Amino acid sequence: MGVDRHPGPAHNTFVVTIGWAPEVRGILWMKAVAALCCAGAAFYFATLPALEAARGHVVLVHFFATWCESCREELPALNRLAVRAGGNVTVLGIAVADADQRMQGFFATTPVDFPILLDRDRAAAKACQVATLPTTFVLDADLHPSFVVGTDCAWDGVDPKELTSTSDRRGCAACKQKSQQLITFLGG
Amino acid sequence: MTMHRREFLKAGVALTFAAELPTPARADVNFDPTPGTWRTYQIVTRLELAKPDGVSQAWIPLPSVNQKDWIKSSGSQWTTNGKATLARDRHYGAEMLHVAWAASEEAPVVEVTSRIATQDRAVDFTKPGTLEIDLASADRKFNTAGTELIPVDGIVKQTSDKITTGRKTEIEKVHAIYEWIVENTFRDAKVRGCGIGDIAAMLKTGNLAGKCADLNALFVGLVRAAGIPARDVYGIRVAPSKFGFKALSAGSEVITKAQHCRAEVFLTGYGWVATDPADVRKVVLEEPPTNLAIDDPKVAAARKTLFGAWEGNWLAYNFAHDVALPGSNGPKLAFLMYPQGETGNSRLDCLDADNFKYTIKSKELTAA
Numbered sequence: 001m002g003v004d005r006h007p008g009p010a011h012n013t014f015v016v017t018i019g020w021a022p023e024v025r026g027i028l029w030m031k032a033v034a035a036l037c038c039a040g041a042a043f044y045f046a047t048l049p050a051l052e053a054a055r056g057h058v059v060l061v062h063f064f065a066t067w068c069e070s071c072r073e074e075l076p077a078l079n080r081l082a083v084r085a086g087g088n089v090t091v092l093g094i095a096v097a098d099a100d101q102r103m104q105g106f107f108a109t110t111p112v113d114f115p116i117l118l119d120r121d122r123a124a125a126k127a128c129q130v131a132t133l134p135t136t137f138v139l140d141a142d143l144h145p146s147f148v149v150g151t152d153c154a155w156d157g158v159d160p161k162e163l164t165s166t167s168d169r170r171g172c173a174a175c176k177q178k179s180q181q182l183i184t185f186l187g188g
Numbered sequence: 189m190t191m192h193r194r195e196f197l198k199a200g201v202a203l204t205f206a207a208e209l210p211t212p213a214r215a216d217v218n219f220d221p222t223p224g225t226w227r228t229y230q231i232v233t234r235l236e237l238a239k240p241d242g243v244s245q246a247w248i249p250l251p252s253v254n255q256k257d258w259i260k261s262s263g264s265q266w267t268t269n270g271k272a273t274l275a276r277d278r279h280y281g282a283e284m285l286h287v288a289w290a291a292s293e294e295a296p297v298v299e300v301t302s303r304i305a306t307q308d309r310a311v312d313f314t315k316p317g318t319l320e321i322d323l324a325s326a327d328r329k330f331n332t333a334g335t336e337l338i339p340v341d342g343i344v345k346q347t348s349d350k351i352t353t354g355r356k357t358e359i360e361k362v363h364a365i366y367e368w369i370v371e372n373t374f375r376d377a378k379v380r381g382c383g384i385g386d387i388a389a390m391l392k393t394g395n396l397a398g399k400c401a402d403l404n405a406l407f408v409g410l411v412r413a414a415g416i417p418a419r420d421v422y423g424i425r426v427a428p429s430k431f432g433f434k435a436l437s438a439g440s441e442v443i444t445k446a447q448h449c450r451a452e453v454f455l456t457g458y459g460w461v462a463t464d465p466a467d468v469r470k471v472v473l474e475e476p477p478t479n480l481a482i483d484d485p486k487v488a489a490a491r492k493t494l495f496g497a498w499e500g501n502w503l504a505y506n507f508a509h510d511v512a513l514p515g516s517n518g519p520k521l522a523f524l525m526y527p528q529g530e531t532g533n534s535r536l537d538c539l540d541a542d543n544f545k546y547t548i549k550s551k552e553l554t555a556a
């Protein structure tokens with residue numbers, strides 16, 4: 001497990017308004033919402049060098065906090081999901097507003113194999129319009145956000161094959177066009 | 189007695205509102221904070237960085253609220269082997285002691301001794317307000333604005349509007365929000381510390397569980413969204429409740445984990461008024477025998493009293509939100525209620541007092 005301090009890129013120049021779906025429990029694949037929000041998230045994710053190495057895999061960008069009870073239970077399950085996927089699913093954790101010492105203490109007792117970025121000032125969460133924790137963005141092999149899981153999720157019940165087959169771009173054509181423009185604009 | 193028409197109208201509103209207040213089911217539950225007896229306390233905060241790793245810093249909140257009718261701060265003194273500076277937040281006036289230690293210091297330590305005096309607060313809503321008591325325009329604007337975690341637009345505004353529909357006066361609106369908090373939120377013992385206070389997330393998820401920094405922040409946000417000044421007051425319990433409420437007491441002289449956030453609302457004619465709906469939910473959860481019914485006499489007493497009154501067994505540090513720690517490159521704090529520390533550019537866990545580490549002790553100097 002590697003812990004990096006996020007440098008805080010200048011991403012606040014672009015904000016996309018999100019209309020979150022009503023409260024749900026369990027797995028929620030919010031295609032319509034993703035079409036609205038993933039442009040902002042894609043813009044942000046394009047600034048993360050940590051994601052480049054994962055290109056070609058399905059990626060779960062998971063926003064969490066150790067002060068969030070359901071998040072603490074979900075992290076080991078995400079780790080197990082990545083193991084079950086056999087390298088076809090990559091996880092990146094983003095810890096929101098967590099104290100450094102608390103993070104170190106938590107992962108000393110609850111280790112995971114995926115990298116963790118420290119979003120100390122909530123900048124990443126704001127850039128991706130993350131309203132609640134945990135929230136997980138599912139990116140396709142081109143690092144394009146396909147879905148958002150805007151609640152806690154029983155990852156042990158998710159079949160990795162199902163995850164990879166559903167995380168395509170079909171539900172997010174408008175978003176794809178917009179985010180591609182943004183990435184082009186960034187010179188990526 | 190001569191009563192002017194405007195005073196009469198105000199009195200009418202107050203009396204109507206007072207008639208709405210719930211009445212304790214049993215007369216033997218006495219929770220009647222009454223101003224008149226000042227009590228003086230000495231608070232000693234001792235901080236020792238357990239594992240210094242290079243240059244270290246610490247920030248200790250100091251009692252910096254002085255209100256002539258309920259709290260007086262007599263200042264603080266300190267000893268340290270670091271370089272100490274008295275710092276003040278420029279937006280809220282929150283005071284803190286900032287201490288810096290060189291990397292060569294193997295045992296950073298600071299001890300702060302503060303002295304404060306408090307008394308009970310209570311507003312009598314059955315009496316007419318005083319028309320002269322109003323808030324300056326700039327202060328009204330400041331105390332109705334949003335903060336990083338307490339927005340006053342979007343879902344917060346929508347919820348506030350829904351709660352206050354049909355309520356005409358300030359008191360009626362604030363009381364409706366207070367009752368809504370009491371009836372719709374609950375205290376969650378699993379939440380670390382006093383909570384985070386991210387009220388938009390609470391409303392969006394529908395998860396209205398939390399502790400004082402969550403529940404009272406939600407109260408403040410909803411009141412502000414109604415256009416009425418309100419503010420969180422961050423502090424710590426310093427003594428047992430003289431009314432016997434165990435849940436509303438500091439259990440011993442060691443108050444390291446007794447931090448508590450209260451709330452005030454500004455009601456024209458009455459000034460800043462004490463409120464604490466979060467403590468009503470604390471009585472529900474924690475007052476022996478615990479998990480009390482909402483209509484339990486103890487809960488009913490707390491529910492009635494904590495709209496307009498609170499007991500002076502608690503001190504206020506400050507009203508501050510979004511606090512930038514001087515000398516730190518780290519993120520702002522949502523609020524400053526716990527000692528803070530950094531070593532080797534890593535922020536320490538302020539809620540882990542045993543490993544941080546720090547202790548806070550309280551001693552009453554003047555008996556009631």
